[in-house]
Amino acid sequence: MATTAQILANRENSKLSTGPQTPETKAISSLNHRTHGFNASDPVLPNKDRNEFNALLERNQSEWIAETAHQEFLVSQMTGAQWKLNRLARMETGMFAALDSPEKAFTDKETAAGFTRLERYRAALERTYHRCARELRAEQKKQIEPKSEQIAEKKYLELLERHFAGPSDEYLRTTLADYRARNAAHEAENEPTE
Numbered sequence: 001m002a003t004t005a006q007i008l009a010n011r012e013n014s015k016l017s018t019g020p021q022t023p024e025t026k027a028i029s030s031l032n033h034r035t036h037g038f039n040a041s042d043p044v045l046p047n048k049d050r051n052e053f054n055a056l057l058e059r060n061q062s063e064w065i066a067e068t069a070h071q072e073f074l075v076s077q078m079t080g081a082q083w084k085l086n087r088l089a090r091m092e093t094g095m096f097a098a099l100d101s102p103e104k105a106f107t108d109k110e111t112a113a114g115f116t117r118l119e120r121y122r123a124a125l126e127r128t129y130h131r132c133a134r135e136l137r138a139e140q141k142k143q144i145e146p147k148s149e150q151i152a153e154k155k156y157l158e159l160l161e162r163h164f165a166g167p168s169d170e171y172l173r174t175t176l177a178d179y180r181a182r183n184a185a186h187e188a189e190n191e192p193t194e
Contacts, residue, residue, distance in 0.1 A: 036091065038121040043080035045087075053083055064136060071139055074132040081129040085122065092118055 002010075020026045037045045044053045057079045066072040095114065099105060105115050 036087070036121075038084055038088065038125070043083040053079070056083060064140075066136075067143060068139070071136055074136045074139070078129050078132040078136070081125045081132070085125050085129070088118060088122055088125065 037043070044050050057076065060075050060079045060082070061072070064071070064075050064078075066075050092115070095111075095118075096102060096105065099111065104111050106112055
């Protein structure tokens with residue numbers, strides 16, 4: 001437990017370090033620990049092209065055809081995870097390329113720790129992607145099921161109506177006329193010639 005003197009000293013010291021004051025310094029300070037951006041809410045790092053990310057987002061939106069705000073959120077989460085996974089793969093390739101020998105990735109403690117961290121980020125990002133995909137499929141299935149049930153019910157009612165109502169009088173007259181015409185043609189063909 002801290003003594004009274006330590007508590008007072010901490011209060012005095014905290015008055016001297018209040019952090020960034022202006023919006024510019026706050027923006028700079030917010031990027032202090034950004035090294036890889038895997039935990040960042042914005043998947044696009046400041047030095048990367050946002051247009052590439054937007055193109056990926058548009059492709060995913062056209063593929064998944066989100067109809068609700070929640071579905072749009074899921075597509076954007078999936079796209080962010082996919083973008084970060086692509087970055088992670090490039091980083092891993094770069095890390096392997098920088099090694100003297102590939103065995104060092106497993107034998108050197110510091111190097112192995114870096115690869116282990118990357119693997120943890122990969123697992124988390126893949127879980128995010130697949131969870132969103134499952135949820136999106138379930139949401140879209142819920143939207144489709146009522147429509148398909150309505151279509152099936154309508155077809156069933158039409159079948160019942162045709163079955164119990166029977167054929168119309170016009171249909172019967174047309175069918176009888178066609179039968180008579182075909183029968184007369186058949187008899188004409190099969191008449192014995194003298």
